[in-house]
Every structure is written in structure tokens, then in C-alpha cells.
Amino acid sequence: NAGVMQNPRHLVRRRGQEARLRCSPMKGHSHVYWYRQLPEEGLKFMVYLQKENIIDESGMPKERFSAEFPKEGPSILRIQQVVRGDSAAYFCASSPWGEQPQHFGDGTRLSIL
Amino acid sequence: GEDVEQSLFLSVREGDSSVINCTYTDSSSTYLYWYKQEPGAGLQLLTYIFSNMDMKQDQRLTVLLNKKDKHLSLRIADTQTGDSAIYFCAERDDKIIFGKGTRLHILP
Numbered sequence A: 001n002a003g004v005m006q007n008p009r010h011l012v013r014r015r016g017q018e019a020r021l022r023c024s025p026m027k028g029h030s031h032v033y034w035y036r037q038l039p040e041e042g043l044k045f046m047v048y049l050q051k052e053n054i055i056d057e058s059g060m061p062k063e064r065f066s067a068e069f070p071k072e073g074p075s076i077l078r079i080q081q082v083v084r085g086d087s088a089a090y091f092c093a094s095s096p097w098g099e100q101p102q103h104f105g106d107g108t109r110l111s112i113l
Numbered sequence B: 001g002e003d004v005e006q007s008l009f010l011s012v013r014e015g016d017s018s019v020i021n022c023t024y025t026d027s028s029s030t031y032l033y034w035y036k037q038e039p040g041a042g043l044q045l046l047t048y049i050f051s052n053m054d055m056k057q058d059q060r061l062t063v064l065l066n067k068k069d070k071h072l073s074l075r076i077a078d079t080q081t082g083d084s085a086i087y088f089c090a091e092r093d094d095k096i097i098f099g100k101g102t103r104l105h106i107l108p
Helices: none
Strands: A005-007 A010-013 A019-024 A031-037 A043-050 A053-056 A065-068 A075-079 A088-095 A108-112 B004-006 B009-013 B018-024 B031-037 B043-050 B055-058 B061-066 B071-076 B085-092 B096-098 B102-107
Touching: A005 A088, A010 A019, A019 A088, A019 A108, A031 A075, A043 A065, A043 A075, A043 B096, A075 A088, B004 B085, B009 B018, B018 B085, B018 B102, B031 B061, B031 B071, B043 B055, B043 B061, B043 B071, B071 B085
Parallel strands: A010 A108, B009 B102
Antiparallel strands: A005 A019, A019 A075, A031 A043, A031 A088, A043 A053, A065 A075, A088 A108, B004 B018, B018 B071, B031 B043, B031 B085, B055 B061, B061 B071, B085 B096, B085 B102
8 A cells, every 4th residue: 555656756956957756646545735845844835736637836936836637647746947946855745635634755855956 | 824833842751751832823724733754754644633623642642732722732652762753733724734843852
């Protein structure tokens, strides 16, 4: 019974490159959430998706960031033209439906050179 | 706006009880959660409580909710070295809002 799977665990990019972070929810979960954690900080909500729909993207920066959760395959968080300030741990969580507790993956640690 | 506050550090002797406190601002929160994060890992859901409950007990964990004061606490009985981690309080209305975490340090 696999949990939430995120890959890669670590990702290094140079400024200006693109970063793609993947998240496969737990089996039977159709709701996915992305969070960002800066060092010594709590998690900040970024976006909430269901299959093929963005439900709430109020925490997403207006530019360079996008997220999708296609009918088939994992959810993708995409950061274009990365900058140093994008360095953080990005966590994905999933739940079977919106009201249920969220289960988290181990995160992707993004480092920008 | 919505906010969750918790103290940043707590030191407890092995075998004693740990009490981690949290205050929140959103009175319409439906769920309140405690998550545990070990170094380099994601967040592990420890326990949660519905907003219409006062208390929930699960083995060594006891959650107390004072809705009037918007205060949530997590008590860990018989604290062990494996309990050393960061504990996040979180509230949920339409989205989850996390505190900055309490780093629990276990003294021998």
C-alpha cells in the first residue's frame, strides 16, 4: 500500500532552467495538494487539484509556476526560469476527497545554483 | 487573516510528558491536525480532531481542543528519543494552514 510518491527527491537546477516535480497520490486518492517549505518555516499552501481540474491556486505565484493533474499519470508542478528564491522543499499531499486528512510525500528538495 | 502560532522549541527529559501548544485564529476551522516531521522526511499525520470535539486520545497521544480560546495542545506521554522531531499544528477550513513547527528535543 504505497504512500504518496514524489520524485525526484533532490533536484538541482541552474538559474533560468525549468524544474518539473512529480507527485503520484496514494491509491484511491483523487485530490492532490502542493506545498512549499522554506528553511525553518512551516508549509505554505500553493495549489489544490482534482483530476484534470485546478480547484484552488490561491497560493501559487502569478508567474513562472503552474500545476496540472492529468487524467492519467502523476501531478506535475512546473517552475519555469527558476531563480535562487525558488530553492525550497516542495511537498505533495493527497486525500480521497476534499474533507479528509491529507497524507504527505517525502518531498522534493529543489536547489538553484 | 488566518494564522497558526506555536512555540519554536521544547526540551523534555526522556520518560516525561511533552506538551506542545498551538493557537489558531480561524473560528470556522473544521479540522485541526498534528503532523510530525523527521529530518529529511515529509510530514506524517499523527492525529486530528474535529472542531466539535474537546479531546481525543490515541495511545501515547492526547489532543485537547479549547474552541473558545482557539487553543490546541498535543501531549505525548512517556516521551522517547524517537519522538524527537518537528511537530506542526495545522487548521483546516477550505485549505490547511500550518504553524511554523515546534522542534522537540529529548534530553537523556
